[in-house]
Amino acid sequence: MKQTLFLIPLFILLGCSRPVAPKASVDKSQCMEKSWMYTPSYNGKSGAVGSSRMHVRGRAEQRKLAISRALDELATQMGVKVKNITLVQASADRSGSNTNIDTISHQTANTKVNAYIKEVCHDTYRDEIFIWMVAK
Numbered sequence: 001m002k003q004t005l006f007l008i009p010l011f012i013l014l015g016c017s018r019p020v021a022p023k024a025s026v027d028k029s030q031c032m033e034k035s036w037m038y039t040p041s042y043n044g045k046s047g048a049v050g051s052s053r054m055h056v057r058g059r060a061e062q063r064k065l066a067i068s069r070a071l072d073e074l075a076t077q078m079g080v081k082v083k084n085i086t087l088v089q090a091s092a093d094r095s096g097s098n099t100n101i102d103t104i105s106h107q108t109a110n111t112k113v114n115a116y117i118k119e120v121c122h123d124t125y126r127d128e129i130f131i132w133m134v135a136k
Helices: 002-016 059-077
Strands: 047-052 081-093 096-108 115-123 128-135
Touching: 047 059, 059 115, 059 128
Parallel strands: none
Antiparallel strands: 047 128, 081 096, 115 128
16 A cells, blocks of 8 residues: 555656657758758859768778769769769679679760869768769
């Protein structure tokens, strides 16, 4: 009986307490809040954003791929014909698996794309790199 009398006020106090606010969602990418993601042009100059998710060959190749994609976009804006071919070869046996990815980019024009990296954003939630490049 004494235990019941002790538990009733405890339940009343717990029921009247404020609920704990949930923490902010961690799946929201901070990179998506950057204005240059949607309007990459800068001070009247052409701009482009390239991105790449986790790469089999590591962070350096992930960065190179994002830069390549941004340059391809800039080249397209400048009238350069761009042809990209990605070859993926995967094989597996009892000892493990092997994946080879080769990207070939063929551009034809008399114009050279001259650009610089304005900003880099790494989305740690999706392990994706976004690179903003602006034409010189």
